[in-house]
Amino acid sequence: MSNLRIDGDRLWDSIHETAVFGGTPDGGVKRLTLSQEDRKVREWFKSQCEQLGCRVSIDEVGNMFALRPGLDDNLAPIAIGSHLDTQPTGGKFDGILGVLAGLEIIRVLHDADYHTRHPLILVNWTNEEGARFAPAMLGSGVHAGVFDRSFADSRIDAEGVTFAQAIEAIGYRGPTPLGQTRFAAMFELHIEQGPVLEREAIEIGVVTGVQAMRWYDLVIVGREAHAGSTPMDMRQDALADAAQIILAAQDVARRHGGLATTGQITIAAPSRNVIPGHVTLSLDLRHERDGELDAMEREIASIIEDRCQSARATLAPIWKSPAVRFDASCLEAIKKGASAAGASTRNIVSGAGHDSVYVSRIAPTAMIFIPCLEGLSHNPAESASKKHCTLGAQTLLNAVLFHDQISADQGSS
């Protein structure tokens, strides 16, 4: 390791300096991908990187790569980064912290005239949020070969504007071929977006992986009937079935140590005095292990079959993302980095998706979490302390430097 120190005040100032691009009166940030606000923060970011001697390249979907040369330019670069776009009701930290902590690291190295063995590359991924163009993690997904350029270009926002039109409009269609930029490793710092670290007063989460996630639509077809004249034992109440299934799925999740959430429910023709005959609801299941998620899915399917009074209930899978286990050597670097920073740690599994999910398919990858206020994110009240941002960035710096030594010693390229 070294004794290089993150300047917490400088990092904090940068976070607040960029928060004006799309800043909202309630203290939040609305900076949808490829918007004019996104263009402004991109230009600020490019200019900051170039002032530090980095060469900034932009690929065909707008991903930005700021390269700082290493001692051995035959080694593939170690990547740091995240995303600068936000949700419509976003905050100042989600994604932004990961990019600006990377910028702070480049500044520290620049000021100390410290040269890593690997080149370093600071990345701003396009459209992580998926709020303007679905799906989320689009730029990192294209980079990793999960999606192709024509898929990305064809995405359409709520106003009917395509991704292709939007990226041309802000001038961020770059010449760098997709996926050309190889990484020796990737480290991403992020707020937890959950309440665990704060509750346990832990400073750094060593993110060992990302939960498997599956989305389903459940349609329950019972029978509409008069609320006043249909005895309780003669009903096919689709909403009562939905209520049973929502609670049973949550029990299954608790027993397996996973998560189950219903965030949407709709009665087809709702009326105060009509027993619901047609209900649609969403089900989001998550678990660290795919096998446990299989078991959860089977149990819930069997409960739906056994317990429904309704004529028909159909559980349709609509999306799935397998569990991700981050790279052991990257995790080791993060643990050592946190320890050197004097931070308390615990292992944690990310419940949310991140750019690192796709990057992990093509390079050794791991993430660092810091606590955020009450687990809030995608909310103007999203907040993380200066102390935790500084500790997170210091851990990130230490991890990068540690990995730079180990990986170069092992001849990684």
Add this chain to the structure above:
Amino acid sequence: MSNLRIDGDRLWDSIHETAVFGGTPDGGVKRLTLSQEDRKVREWFKSQCEQLGCRVSIDEVGNMFALRPGLDDNLAPIAIGSHLDTQPTGGKFDGILGVLAGLEIIRVLHDADYHTRHPLILVNWTNEEGARFAPAMLGSGVHAGVFDRSFADSRIDAEGVTFAQAIEAIGYRGPTPLGQTRFAAMFELHIEQGPVLEREAIEIGVVTGVQAMRWYDLVIVGREAHAGSTPMDMRQDALADAAQIILAAQDVARRHGGLATTGQITIAAPSRNVIPGHVTLSLDLRHERDGELDAMEREIASIIEDRCQSARATLAPIWKSPAVRFDASCLEAIKKGASAAGASTRNIVSGAGHDSVYVSRIAPTAMIFIPCLEGLSHNPAESASKKHCTLGAQTLLNAVLFHDQISADQGSS
């Protein structure tokens, strides 16, 4: 009794003859109150009654009274009737059967030149359905003094048309002062709108009363949080609380022999991967006895207080209607009438509101139910058999004649 016989074919033909006024391609009827379709059926009804020697008067809210003189015109008339308006997705029987069975009775008496001791009055109440102008049972409510004329006139439909404008537009603002027409008794024949008689293969329901009904809005305020990063034990899931309460309320209803229904539920900002933080739902509670309904309400309120993980849950009463017990002598007449018609009977409590609820406040009243297909109503598929319609009308005729004797003997006026 007499040996006067309902002509089931004639009744059936009239039901189908009137079903063309607002008839829909799917076999249903859309005849919103005070619409042009309603005007047509009113004119048909008036003309039919006048052909039978009745004098038709119309009151200030459009209620139609067809009077057939009795042997003793000092006696108050015995009323028969129901309503000719329908829901937007209505059928051929709901309300209509009660009016046309009354018309059939007048025809039978006319053909036989039979004269009751009391005058008879056949009523078509305005806006029973409440589908165009809320609330339901408006015409009978005004007649009974529950609402006043200015309240009725001020009701507004979805197009912004007032009740006053609508009634003037079809020329059915009559000169008869409200509530002037007194009744010695009122009998209403109706389809059950529930599945009990059909399930038990009973031909006639002797309706002993109408359930007490209470409507509530329940607002649950939990906390929105990320579905992927919030552990199950750290959630304030307003929808999970809603599911618990929906099911608990139904359990309470079962234990008390009442009914509980949630027909509406809304998540404030639904998103597939966000734990719901704000849920609103309706609760409809019914029981034959007000005291049991009090107990149900108390138990549910206490469950809401005990079980919610959410920060706040508020159960707000928005409407109530006390239990109605129909008149013993009218019920006795119906039982005798059904017996004379050779029909099987059981006592039944109406779960739905009817014009008879309000009329029972000002006159001895009771109702007769016949089975309907699968308990369906407010649906184009609403159906009742010719046999049951005939039996219902015969029971109604017998009950009226029986009550006419008894009541007149007792000097009722």
